[in-house]
Amino acid sequence: MNKKDNINIVVASNNHYAILLGALIKSIEVNHKTPEKISLYILDDGISKENQEKIRGSASKDMVEMYWHKTNSIIPANVKIPVDKSAFPITTYLRLFATEVMPADTERYIYLDVDMIVQEDISKLWYADLDGKLIGAVLDLSETAGSEWGGIPNYKELGIAPESKYFNAGMMVVDVIQWKAGDIGNKVIQCLHDNLESVNFADQYGLNVTLVNQWHALDPKWNSFAILDIEDPYLIHYLDIKPIFRSYNSIPRYQEDFYKYLRLTPWKNHKPIPDYVRLSRKVVNKVRKIVSAYLK
Template sequence: MSEQVYHFGFGVDARYVKYAGVLMTNLVHQHLGQPLCFHLACDGIGEEDKRRLDAFTMLYRNVELYIYDMTKMLDRLNQIRSDAPQRLHRSVLLRVLLPAYVPQNVERLVYMDADMICLRPLDELFRLELGDNAVAAVSIHSAKNSAALKLSSGRYFNAGLLVMAVPVWRSRELTQRVVDYYQRHSENPPLLEQDALNAVLDGEFTELDECFNFLVEVNNPLTIKYPETAAVLHCVNEAKAWTKGCMPQIYALYWRYVRLSLWHDLQPSEPNTAKAVFLAGVTAELNGEKDDAIKYYGAVAKRLMEYYLEEKPELLNK
């Protein structure tokens, strides 16, 4: 009897391919010797990343990699509304498209956002019984989200990690149904494909333990703690593990895999929202990095002044 292959899926735009590469390295090192197959759905991909991905499959002989360039498919969908948060771009829709395009022999696919860190092997996800459900996910107990979508079940999940029963997904034509919902409501759902998935499934999902999608705000000292049982950390909101200002414990976890990866020359990115810049200043201050703290606090003060000059000039004259 052949050993089970673990299939993992990711959806990224060209800028995020490198972060998917680091996560794939992370997963390889958490599943040493285990046959793995990665399915990378891309909204564009650069030549340098193609070269590194080719080298990746040569380096790890237990790994197979499929790359799907879905740029043209995304071009056919409605554009993401202009007021969507910066962290949401159209590549988030790839998690909905991918199950329809993986090879026919794939029965179980674990989809993961590229801003995740795997802390231990995920064998349970490939043994999990889903019953008649197409998806397993971590539930978010949010009456607000359920009410906004008018979910009769009152059950809502986070789509950052999805365990997919691919044959069931296909038999229920979920890719087409979720895309149709998104196309009809693309100006309304605040969380785009996550809301569309929840609206179509309306509670028909198997609930995962929170440990498989534990949400952390990596630059916020108030929300950085996670339990020892956590299997996957999900870096939510604008700051990521690769953003300057990340708390030291998360930085150490993530950059260990950066150094092990073929993207070892990756550099931390600058925070790009006022909140992230402010929290980068807090982190720098906690770490005793006075110059960085001054830089980030000064940048926040400048942004606030620009805001008041443009939007609320009358308040500055009081």
């Protein structure tokens, strides 16, 4: 089979969340039934050699081909990452520049946050009709730009209608040709710098501003949030406290689903870890963004 026929998947991870990537990869492999191979592009924000080997050991080489790209090869030298107020890691911004490291003839890819597991055949998402739009995604919990607690806080100043649909950027099916033509990565970064006081969910804010009315809504089951009790979700997204922590507080059976896949990886003996580790990582994320911006 020609590599052009492969399913292209992009993920981004730092070393802390490498374990999540292991479970995600295994879940994709277990549920993939059609003949396409998977080309997995890993945007590597400091994953240790030990964890790289564990990730490689989390999927069959016959099904999954992995391509590793370090942070400094992904974000163009002239791009300055904004210092937003969130505790989201720099890693989240890597998805904006995935096309920088993918083959020139790539036409489509699926982007997945690593805090997910896939419970349906990924080929069904791969072949989803985008209705000619730039990306396919799923409505976020906040649903609209004018949401009182999420959405786009300064939608009025930007001239965006409050009822404009707002997507969650954790799962995106991307039309690469349109993405490149629109220079979307750079536009999102500029949007963030221009509206820094209103940035609430890192680059998701910028993506929704930049792509307002340019995205196609996919079946919500393709990005089902773990805090909601949904019957037979295709993809579970652990938006809140991740299932690797003792303080996990979403639907209990979704944590069980996570460990079902994790036990099939080199992390099979992992036990949920104390919450102080999670909280300390948030502090590190904020400091790292400040240092990175200073060095740029």
